Amino acid sequence: MKITPEMIILDTDPIIRTKSEKVTIPLSEEDKELLDAMITYVRRSQDDEIAEAEHLRPAVGIAAIQLGIPKQLIAVSVPTENGSDEFALANPKIVSESVQNAYLAQGEGCLSVAQEHEGYVYRHARITVTGYDLLRNEMIRVRASGYTAICLQHEIDHLSGTLFYDRIHKDDPWKEDPEAVVIALGKGRPGERDRESRCHRIKQRNLSLFFLFCGDCFCQSGQNYV
16 A cells, blocks of 8 residues: 555545544554555655655655545654654553643644644654554554654544644744743744745644645745655
8 A cells, every 4th residue: 555645635625623543453554554554654644755756745644534444553653863763653651741831832733734824833742652653563652752742642633623823822922831841843943934934844844843734835936845
């Protein structure tokens, strides 16, 4: 199985709000194939040459529901200084979480969201997640913090039909939490609105910005970078 961009549904499709169902463990061959295809898609989207040739949006994660399949399956590959944090999880569950929040300074984005939604998305700074990991072929219990924790929470949210912009403060999108951990992945300062510089950062396909929606050109040049 190979996932293509055309297979990813948008938030205009009501299916994206469907609550996903647990899968049986051990995984069926069908679910193994799907989960393997999901982590492969994420990895390939982070390769500049492949992404350009196949018109893939850069991504750090994907959930099965984004393919219109309401199963509790997620795949995450987060670039780190030493390689990447990778998980291909079935029935992932957050079993503990910090009181302290964290957020991406530039905001979040999603493969299934074609519109830009500006604002801070507050999540737990540290979490513990359990689930069956296809990559390790075992049940795991992983502690995650920072960017990896945010990515895991973003994908797990999909399983309940929640999208990142549901968590943005409606009246004050850039409302700050002085106790929260600020994760600044790009060069811009929190809340920066410089459309030209943002477009330039997207054009550079910076791995650290994979969680941002990279869609229509923001500097009005008419070029797409996905």
